[in-house]
Amino acid sequence: MRISVIGCGYLGAVHAACMAKLGHEVVGIDVDARKIEELSAARAPFYEPGLDDLLREVQETGRLSFTSELSAAAGSAVHFICVGTPQKKGENGADLTYVDAAATGLLPYLSPGDVVVGKSTVPVGTASRLAGLLRAEQPDAHLVWNPEFLREGHAVADTLHPDRFVYGVFDGSEDHPAVAVLDDVYAAPRAAGTPRLVTDHPTAELVKAAANSFLATKISFINAMAEVCEAAGADVTQLADAIGMDDRIGRKFLNAGIGFGGGCLPKDIRAFMARAGELGADQALTFLREVDAINMRRRTRVVELARDLCDGSLLGKRITVLGAAFKPESDDVRDSPALSIAAQLQLQGAVVTVTDPKALANAARRFPELHYETDAATAVQNADALLLLTEWQEYRDLDPYALARSVALPRVLDGRNVLDADKWRAAGWTYRGLGRP
Numbered sequence: 317m318r319i320s321v322i323g324c325g326y327l328g329a330v331h332a333a334c335m336a337k338l339g340h341e342v343v344g345i346d347v348d349a350r351k352i353e354e355l356s357a358a359r360a361p362f363y364e365p366g367l368d369d370l371l372r373e374v375q376e377t378g379r380l381s382f383t384s385e386l387s388a389a390a391g392s393a394v395h396f397i398c399v400g401t402p403q404k405k406g407e408n409g410a411d412l413t414y415v416d417a418a419a420t421g422l423l424p425y426l427s428p429g430d431v432v433v434g435k436s437t438v439p440v441g442t443a444s445r446l447a448g449l450l451r452a453e454q455p456d457a458h459l460v461w462n463p464e465f466l467r468e469g470h471a472v473a474d475t476l477h478p479d480r481f482v483y484g485v486f487d488g489s490e491d492h493p494a495v496a497v498l499d500d501v502y503a504a505p506r507a508a509g510t511p512r513l514v515t516d517h518p519t520a521e522l523v524k525a526a527a528n529s530f531l532a533t534k535i536s537f538i539n540a541m542a543e544v545c546e547a548a549g550a551d552v553t554q555l556a557d558a559i560g561m562d563d564r565i566g567r568k569f570l571n572a573g574i575g576f577g578g579g580c581l582p583k584d585i586r587a588f589m590a591r592a593g594e595l596g597a598d599q600a601l602t603f604l605r606e607v608d609a610i611n612m613r614r615r616t617r618v619v620e621l622a623r624d625l626c627d628g629s630l631l632g633k634r635i636t637v638l639g640a641a642f643k644p645e646s647d648d649v650r651d652s653p654a655l656s657i658a659a660q661l662q663l664q665g666a667v668v669t670v671t672d673p674k675a676l677a678n679a680a681r682r683f684p685e686l687h688y689e690t691d692a693a694t695a696v697q698n699a700d701a702l703l704l705l706t707e708w709q710e711y712r713d714l715d716p717y718a719l720a721r722s723v724a725l726p727r728v729l730d731g732r733n734v735l736d737a738d739k740w741r742a743a744g745w746t747y748r749g750l751g752r753p
């Protein structure tokens with residue numbers, strides 16, 4: 317099948333490559349000429365494990381191409397909208413400028429029977445509004461909302477082997493003609509057993525908002541428990557292990573630490589609250605305000621703990637921050653808690669050096685005032701304290717004995733609770749975790 321993918325960022329570039337891997341003929345379209353140049357040379361414009369190899373593999377088949385011309389969408393049977401929906405400046409709501417531009421820009425290139433598939437995360441009501449636009453211009457085309465659940469760092473596997481597909485169609489019916497078309501697109505994962513749920517437009521949009529709200533709530537729940545553990549001298553990692561053994565709760569997403577960041581969870585819960593307010597249902601989501609507040613409090617708490625660790629003053633203290641990305645195996649620094657903490661420490665007088673295996677270029681663009689060092693061994697030289705804020709494997713594997721010889725003072729704050737506290741203490745370090753005695 318011929319497919320176009322509009323928007324080739326973290327979601328769209330992976331989606332385009334994976335659709336080609338599934339055997340489709342795919343054109344990826346983006347307004348960003350730099351991304352198109354990189355992708356056309358079979359290079360991922362960002363770090364995502366496995367994506368470079370996949371791009372090379374599928375481009376050799378001739379089934380994948382990239383362009384900045386939206387007119388290249390003409391002739392495709394399916395058009396995926398994968399553009400960004402960032403938080404509006406100074407407001408909680410989602411900025412739909414890009415989705416609207418992509419959808420209206422596509423209209424002249426649609427043919428009867430075409431299926432436009434929204435994958436971007438949008439406020440409920442967007443699909444019905446766009447379906448109205450579509451009907452007016454090309455009444456025989458269809459709009460499906462097919463939310464995406466991939467995680468950065470696992471994006472290729474998550475796209476090829478998702479937990480489920482959700483198709484939101486106009487009438488919510490399995491007999492809607494677009495359902496068979498999407499079933500063809502996803503024939504291989506469907507044959508491998510991936511379930512799919514057909515529903516209406518608003519339910520599909522809400523599934524995505526609800527899924528991310530649930531994940532954010534789980535993280536803030538355990539971080540709230542970490543606050544109580546800190547006050548009571550208890551250990552939140554053992555608490556998480558114990559409650560997680562209950563199948564109804566589950567251990568995943570109960571890692572207490574510096575909180576959630578990235579281009580999705582923070583902005584998605586805020587956009588959800590804003591949209592619920594517009595619908596007169598804001599009371600239903602007041603708990604998300606607390607989820608957000610608990611999350612942001614973690615960042616302040618880490619700065620306080622760092623000050624404690626540095627004998628009560630940050631002024632002039634050399635602090636090395638290990639990790640800049642919002643999570644490991646990604647170079648994405650959107651709303652990265654690690655960088656926000658690093659910037660706070662610097663504002664309060666510390667001399668901060670940030671290191672990260674993949675995210676330093678993005679970090680430097682966002683926070684040019686911070687000092688960066690690519691080599692972790694150099695970054696830790698003469699540090700008064702280390703803060704592990706993004707749990708890359710290479711930081712988990714650090715040898716506390718060898719490291720103790722490089723730093724000025726062996727003091728470490730483990731913002732993700734991933735180091736072996738006993739081992740680090742045995743090697744002479746003052747170790748602080750979050751929510752741990």
Ligand SMILES: NC(=O)c1ccc[n+]([C@@H]2O[C@H](COP(=O)([O-])OP(=O)(O)OC[C@H]3O[C@@H](n4cnc5c(N)ncnc54)[C@H](O)[C@@H]3O)[C@@H](O)[C@H]2O)c1
Binds near residue numbers: 322346464465467
């Ligand atoms: N990143 C993820 O892990 C992920 C997962 C699931 C859902 N989502 C959702 O997917 C959407 C995209 O997220 P992302 O992380 O890929 O964002 P991104 O910023 O990495 O990519 C968006 C891309 O869209 C391009 N674009 C903007 N307007 C365009 C237009 N009119 N025509 C063509 N291209 C255009 C931009 O240049 C950019 O490359 C968001 O709604 C996000 O919430 C993201």
Ligand SMILES: O=c1ccn([C@@H]2O[C@H](COP(=O)(O)OP(=O)(O)O[C@H]3O[C@H](CO)[C@@H](O)[C@H](O)[C@H]3O)[C@@H](O)[C@H]2O)c(=O)[nH]1
Binds near residue numbers: 577
């Ligand atoms: O127990 C945990 C799990 C995660 N995090 C943090 O939470 C954030 C988000 O992590 P994760 O959800 O793994 O990353 P994303 O790639 O942002 O993926 C989320 O956002 C995507 C975009 O909507 C969705 O598609 C995914 O399903 C959803 O997991 C990161 O800062 C993590 O460090 C924690 O602090 N504790």
